Amino acid sequence: MSETSIDRDIRRHRAADATLTLTANGEPLAGREVRLEQLRHQFLFGCTAFEAVELASGEAEDPERAARLVELWEGLFNFATLPFYWGRFEPERGKPDTERVLAGARWLAERGHTVKGHPLAWHTVTADWLLDLDNAEIAAAQVDRIKREMGDFAGVIDMWDVINEVVIMPIFDKYDNGITRLCRDIGRIPMVRMVFDAAREANPRATLLLNDFDMSSAYECLIEGVLEAGIQIDVLGLQSHMHQGYWGEEKTLGILDRFSRYGLPIHFTETTIVSGETMPPEIVDLNDHQVDSWPSTPEGEARQADEIERHYKTLLSHPSVEAITYWGMSDAGMWLGAPGGFVRTDDTPKPSYERLHHLVNEEWGTNGALVTDEEGRVRFNGFLGDYRIEHRGAAAEFTLDGTGEARLALDLA
Known part of the structure; x- marks a missing residue:
């Protein structure tokens, strides 16, 4: 189904870009698959x-x-x-x-x-x-x-x-x-x-x-x-x-x-x-x-x-x-x-x-697998709310609030 102007407006008002830098014991988690789960909508x-x-x-x-x-x-x-x-x-x-x-x-x-x-x-x-x-x-x-x-x-x-x-x-x-x-x-x-x-x-x-x-x-x-x-x-x-x-x-x-x-x-x-x-x-x-x-x-x-x-x-x-x-x-x-x-x-x-x-x-949830780059970063556009990101049993939670692009450093040690 093609995206409508209403769909675009929803994305514009209800979602935001995010860049997460993931580390373990201070070292970048490079080239790793991580799991993103939206816990709650804003x-x-x-x-x-x-x-x-x-x-x-x-x-x-x-x-x-x-x-x-x-x-x-x-x-x-x-x-x-x-x-x-x-x-x-x-x-x-x-x-x-x-x-x-x-x-x-x-x-x-x-x-x-x-x-x-x-x-x-x-x-x-x-x-x-x-x-x-x-x-x-x-x-x-x-x-x-x-x-x-x-x-x-x-x-x-x-x-x-x-x-x-x-x-x-x-x-x-x-x-x-x-x-x-x-x-x-x-x-x-x-x-x-x-x-x-x-x-x-x-x-x-x-x-x-x-x-x-x-x-x-x-x-x-x-x-x-x-x-x-x-x-x-x-x-x-x-x-x-x-x-x-x-x-x-x-x-x-x-x-x-x-x-x-x-x-x-x-x-x-x-x-x-x-x-x-x-x-x-x-x-x-x-x-x-x-x-x-x-x-x-x-x-x-x-x-x-x-x-x-x-x-x-x-x-x-x-x-x-x-x-x-x-x-x-x-x-x-x-x-x-x-x-x-x-x-x-x-x-x-x-x-x-x-x-x-x-x-x-x-459609309005943001969940799935992401792969970090060589500096341990993942980028995504997600609906505003509370999130959990996980890698091999270690996890961190964060909030995407729409005040601008989120740039967060999270340690999964």
Whole structure:
């Protein structure tokens, strides 16, 4: 297959040249075959990892199935999103689900995965007991909640979706909730300031995201207002639940160009591409699409695999994008019952799994044998990330970070 302009852009933004000088006891390893293995991508290939919480906490109904899903998860991803929906995390005030979620977060972090918490403030799935409080008390409870979670999980989770879907927050009318009441009272920008100030104070080292599904100018106006108010945002989160059909390259790149003008890194925080019938286009709120059954189909799976490849390639070709999070590994338990996972309800991988596995681990992975020259040097162009190089049982690790051509001296004694 011939290389496309998108493929060239991916290589330009995601790979770098490296020259390694290899020695053993100070002497060049000349004319030797060495083995290069990429251990981890710098780019964050992410997915929800709620199954890891069940597995690590010992509460999985079917531990073998949970372990299998986590194994499949690790075949694709290095970046996990864990659930902090307030109404489920602390359904009874003062009794948060810290221990169980922390077990899952530690398990993932110990395996080398970056972990993000989602979300700290959101009007949906928020705590019902907030309705018993006045707005000042709701604000105090929200700030305390942020400081508690960020403190309890610091060093394990240092990346957070601080506030979710602020554009719609004060006008949300599906049901009454404390967060909408508060945001309607104080306004969007003061709400963002309050939660980001609390998060920054609780963990100054954390990466803090503003996240939204609204890709209209309303989100741009919010971002501009937030930045003009001097509120520090580390990353912009863009959601892309494509239940009504794949966006396509032109729309996706257009959105990226619009939101990259703020000079902030971009994470595609919630991506879904279905492998069955697409949702009718006239649906405005995706939650309004209620069906008894939404099966994955062979035709849909073939389409999903193609669209997954196109979507991931498009995002990697744009220099502002640092992460992609897919919103669900398996069709079992997917949001809205959609057939959007990489794995069917019977736990078998779909073609989209195999396609992304090939991209991440082969096309975008850098592995293989190299031969040193007479001065012990090897040269290669590799995707950014962490590497291991080995010769006859001796090994060294290094990082290719894209700050220029890497010139490293490694001793394999």
